[in-house]
Amino acid sequence: MGLSGMTYEYTDFANSTAPADVVRRQYLASAAGDLEALRATLAPDVEWKEMAGFPLAGTYRTPDGVTSHVMEQLGKEWDGWTAHDDTYVAEGENVVVLARYTATNKATGKPIDVRVAHHFVVRGGLIVRFEQFVDTAKVRDAMT
Template identity: 45%
Template sequence: MRSPHQIVGDHYAASARGDVAAMMAEVASDVQWTEMAGFPCAGTHVGPDQVVEQVFRVLGRDWEDYRFELETLLDAGPHVVGVGRYRGRHRATGKMLDARVAHVWEVRGGLVRRFEQFTDTLLGAQAMA
């Protein structure tokens, strides 16, 4: 079985390619995916369909060249932490976003069970205002 570190690393590689199907390939059917309050797509989304529709599609619709740039991937057993930056231009305002971010993942039984985002929500709000 692949390690949690490998599973999350492959998710980020698929994200960089824009391959949503591969991003969600090892996500549990009842995953709890939490985006911070005050950030685009805020809330806890349950299941891959909600994550795709309420996070990835919305970001693609509202932002130009929105991306997560991975800088560090930390292995903590069933938990993995990805540290990097969000970058992109908000389509409605034309303003750029450049925000540090940490993602905390929980992987058990070969599937992502939980995801939680930590970032500066003020920077997102300023880009959208």
Template identity: 40%
Template sequence: MRTNLNIIADHYAASTRQDMAAMMADVAPDVRWTEMAGFPCAGTWVGPEQVTKQVFHALGAEWSSYRFELQELIDAGDRVIALGLYHGTYAKTGKSMQARVAHVWRLEAGKIVQFEQFTDTLLVAQAMS
């Protein structure tokens, strides 16, 4: 049986491959996905369809070479914390950014039920202006 840590590691591996179906494979139908205030796709999105459209498609449309670089995964039982870096170039300005980020995941019965992002939104905003 896959652990919560394995599920999140698999999500990030799928992200690196740009495999959206695999990224969403373990996401619960009623997942609550929160992008931090001040981030380009800020808000809480409910369900895989909203997350895909409002987060991943939006970032892909506005940023070139946008990616998350995983540096560490921390197993906290029903929560998994990921630490890493965002990288990308904002298409409209041509400015690049790199920002530290923490992702907090909550899982129940092998499904991702909650995600919350914490990042330095000033660095992102500077690339966008």
């Protein structure tokens, strides 16, 4: 099912430049561990902000910078890190996704299941900006 409740043909979804579709492809690529497909959703000058207090807090640029400093690092510290996207609010180039992270910390064996909100800005079929909002205390608690 598509985000609007309509059924998509795979090729339509795969090539869609609609902001919510681009964001959804990013989540699917991330969940599949397909960093090449994830990078393909990001603009060359993407600005990716992980929230202050989050273990990977900071601003990352370029598709390679985002995947190497965020996704690959999460894979090193967590088993099964997944962002489960469940609610999309899209207006123009802005897409806000309500989601949750699930994973198990490799060092402590403690699981997380924490709600998050992500704000994306999509232009020309690519994500140009991302900002994360998450309960960082829950993530850090699982790490200690």
